[in-house]
Amino acid sequence: MRSPLQPAKFSPANDILALQPDFADPVTAADFPQTILRFRNDRWATTVGLEGLSDDDWLRHFGRFAPLDGSLPQPLALRYHGHQFRVYNPDIGDGRGFLYAQLRDGAGRLLDLGTKGSGQTPYSRFGDGRLTLKGGVREILATEMLEALGVNTSKTFSIIETGEALARNDEPSPTRAAVMVRLSHSHIRIGSFQRAAYFDDKALLERLTDYALTKLYKETPGENPPAQLLGRVVERAADLAASYMVAGFVHGVLNSDNINVTGESFDYGPWRFTPLWEPAFTAAYFDHAGLYAFGRQAEAIHWDVAQLAVSLRPIVEAEPLIQQLERFPQLYGKAMVRRFCWRLGVKPTGDASPMIEAAVRGLAASETQIDRFFQDWRGGDPRACSDYAGEAWAPFRDAISDFEESQVKDHPYWSDASPCSMHIDEVEAIWSAIDKDDEWAPLHAKVAAIRRMGDALGDAPPLP
Template sequence: MSQPPQAANYRPATEIDMLMPDIAVPVAAADFPQTILRFRNDGAAASVGLDGLSDDEWIAHFGRFVPLEGSLPQPLALRYHGHQFRHYNPDIGDGRGFLFAQLRDADERLLDLGTKGSGQTPYSRFGDGRLTLKGGVREILATEMLEALGVNTSKTFSLIETGEALERNDEPSPTRGAVLVRLSHSHIRIGSFQRAAFLDDTALLERLTDYALTRLYGETAGDNPPAQLLGRVVERTADLATSYMIAGFVHGVLNSDNINVTGESFDYGPWRFTPLWDAGFTAAYFDHAGLYAFGRQAEAIHWDVAQLAVSLRALTDTAPLVEQLERFPALYAAAMQRRFCWRLGVVAGTDPGPMIEAAVRCMIATATPIDRFFHDWRGGKARDESGYAGADWATFREAIIGFAAVAGARDHDYWADDAPCSMHIEEVEAIWRAIDQADDWTPLHAKVAAIRRMGRAHGTIAVA
């Protein structure tokens, strides 16, 4: 998780123009029967100078999609391809979303406001271009929890109920509709590069590479821009894969069109948090082979990044790309040590690897929930020794000796709570039932507040 967002003046941008018209097509938003504001992220809005909008202005921009002054004059549906469960698909793109606006935060980062559920586009195929309200609520919960646990994630910016009744095969229908806006550090995906390579469009590949390096990473292109970019993506995605593990998170659909070249996590569908350190835990009911299971996420992300390397071969020799790809395992291991110690609240020291291995083995052997372990051992000393006194925890008790607590590791009153703040499927469903059956949004808002409190207790961790 980066530092908390600073308040910023509104600074619109249109940097995506340098990739037009090849990267996207102009589209129009759906005309919804109603626009009922259900969630606005004022913290994220402050980071881009939009927190001063009234609710009516907010709805006009993020429910009716009146353009933001100085930004994009019309929404853009992005074009891309991708491997979906390892099968290449050239017939995808933004099918129920679009890029609505670009703007900059107080740190000069270029950011996108993108949508989900905003209507049909040329890439909708047989879909209705809509988002269920339940899907929007789930995305709020996912992004808030991930941010609190240090994951570099998009932020749910807005959720507006649309007054539509949607038919879905995988949930009781009709169900309520919504439109969501996310704040993200770009929507350029590995699949964007795959499409350019598929079309043998080296000019577009070069422009995409330059855009990613100069606009997204803020770097000057060096002697080998494709290898330079791949190196940055390897670094960021190795850290991303680790952050999922430390959070106990399973994204569910780690297709190459769902991997952002900035290494920022986004686009949450069948996600789950696993209660236990269970390598085989899957989130998507359709992931029958467990391709994107909890313990296979690093492998999946590395495989996707390899597809970026394949796409970039049109611009450079293979050897420098392979050299960058081969850095992934070591970067992943280093990030695991850094992030595990961060959540545990201990100084990493010279070699925390054996301590981490012992912790994971003991969690598995005793079926200790991930959140419970980190909560109880925050600062490197168990809050209740009796719960960890048995032989099953002996290796970890020995391994943790000598790891000093970081300053103020347990100072926040959150650490005195009897139980950790978690986000497992039973609670997700309970929060949705309150909304669905009684239009009661209190549990959702209470959970968001609890998650943010937990995030303040953990503090921040720098993105790799």
């Protein structure tokens, strides 16, 4: 069973101001025609002491962006650069979002409340600074599913419809608009360091490094803080890449401005869950080369982390950074074992790599759906199922026999006829009900089903 989220008292913070004046620009939220509350995540609001807000106060803070007492006096549009599909872009930053507030949970962890669709900023370029309601609904589904599957992800905290009609080239227009708030363990990106390095701002690089270590990792800087930080990012990023694979998730846009230095996944645009174990499966229609395909995500994240190492070079020698980067493949392999065994419900004893390789080959050869496989082998009696009797599954059947079950199967979820999945046809059906009939029941039912699955899976394995 999943550990319950711990309630906390509201504890505002504004630690990000230590990075000013070179890190962000004060901005003002758009004045929306309407604020219609569509989703409030009271489950996570409890962990930061905001579950007691009335709906009117919720709209005032997360639709009109009245400051939270004791936190930031004004929203901040963060400055950053980044490689976008491996092409460096110095003309980006928070173009349709901002950092609205900071606060701490009951364990003292520093968290951000950041927005998407809150209006134009100095970095909007030619954009309108808005978010489609469909984009907000998709973000709810992505973050809820990833959280249930043990991925370290931001949480969709609030969705408020704004009464605007938006024109978009990649979906039917006009379409409804929304403003989203996410709860995240920082919005410091690899691209934040890239921008400081681009301007050869060693002082900002040092402040960013100190902020990340002391505020986000809660560590005392040692003899080599940049290498110390890179080591932590390598560990978290390798685990993130493995968690995507075990979840069957494709982020779609793993640019360096979308990689958080805490290793937390966030900012979901053209995401997908692949039904089958297809390494070439892509989420973004514009990813023509398959750079961020399902099977290339570890490579992409490792490449992005290398850009952090490059950005730290103005304040540290190369050798300790190289040593940290070289740990990634081994850490990724260990994380795959840890997470695959967790979802499978077995103890990761001995060398589990051959078992996982046999499972992947079986999935690919038999075209068994990923979610179906984990549901059957963790919750059912797959040896009695003809689907796994063929030659494609023989190596896995032999390998798995050496592993002990690690968790009980007493949750009723494991008796369900079908696994809880999140494939594109269901995503579109949920949105269609909202778009055509303003029917939100399918969305709420899906969120409840996802959380039920997450409760059955239990807590994800921690980093060693």
